[in-house]
Amino acid sequence: MAFSFLLTRGGAALPDYRIKDGKIVISSGADAARDRIFMALNIQLGEWWLDIEKGIPMYGDNGILGGKRTEGEVGAIYRRAILRDPETERVVSLSIIQDSFRHVSIQGEAKLSLTNGTSETVSIEG
Numbered sequence: 001m002a003f004s005f006l007l008t009r010g011g012a013a014l015p016d017y018r019i020k021d022g023k024i025v026i027s028s029g030a031d032a033a034r035d036r037i038f039m040a041l042n043i044q045l046g047e048w049w050l051d052i053e054k055g056i057p058m059y060g061d062n063g064i065l066g067g068k069r070t071e072g073e074v075g076a077i078y079r080r081a082i083l084r085d086p087e088t089e090r091v092v093s094l095s096i097i098q099d100s101f102r103h104v105s106i107q108g109e110a111k112l113s114l115t116n117g118t119s120e121t122v123s124i125e126g
Contacts, residue, residue, distance in 0.1 A: 030120045033087045033112050040081045041106055041126025056081060058104075065102045074098075082110055082124065089113040092121060 019025065027035060045055035056077060057063045064074050079091050094108035106126040113119050 029114050029116065029118075030112055030122050033085055033110075033114070034122045034124065036085050037082055037088065037110065037124050038126060040084065041078065041124070064104060065098075071096070074104075078106055078126075082108075087112045087114055089119070 040054075041056065043055040044059075045057040046052045048054050058065050060066065061068070063069075064077065069077075074096055075094060078096060079094060082088055082091050082094075089111045092109040092111055094106065097105045106124070108124050109121050110124050111119060111121045
């Protein structure tokens with residue numbers, strides 16, 4: 001079963017590890033998959049020093065924010081990032097908003113097939 005450190009999201013603050021009784025909370029199941037998807041959508045290509053091939057291409061000639069990609073191409077990039085998660089079965093819905101300040105926000109839903117044999121649809125954001 002896959003697990004991760006449970007992230008706390010909400011408000012204007014950036015996501016952070018959830019701490020309970022002085023310990024970082026471990027998540028599993030749908031919470032872990034949701035956190036992995038969140039991180040996949042928010043890592044820029046080349047940003048993670050352990051794997052510079054991982055991430056969303058935001059800048060450069062092939063970047064999302066370069067203005068040369070169509071809305072369909074941008075959607076396909078994000079869908080592939082979501083589907084790379086081993087427990088993601090399919091993307092149910094995906095909405096991508098780009099503003100004039102070079103900011104991209106993603107909202108949607110993904111159907112998960114969890115390793116414990118259950119399925120769940122979760123909200124995704126990035």
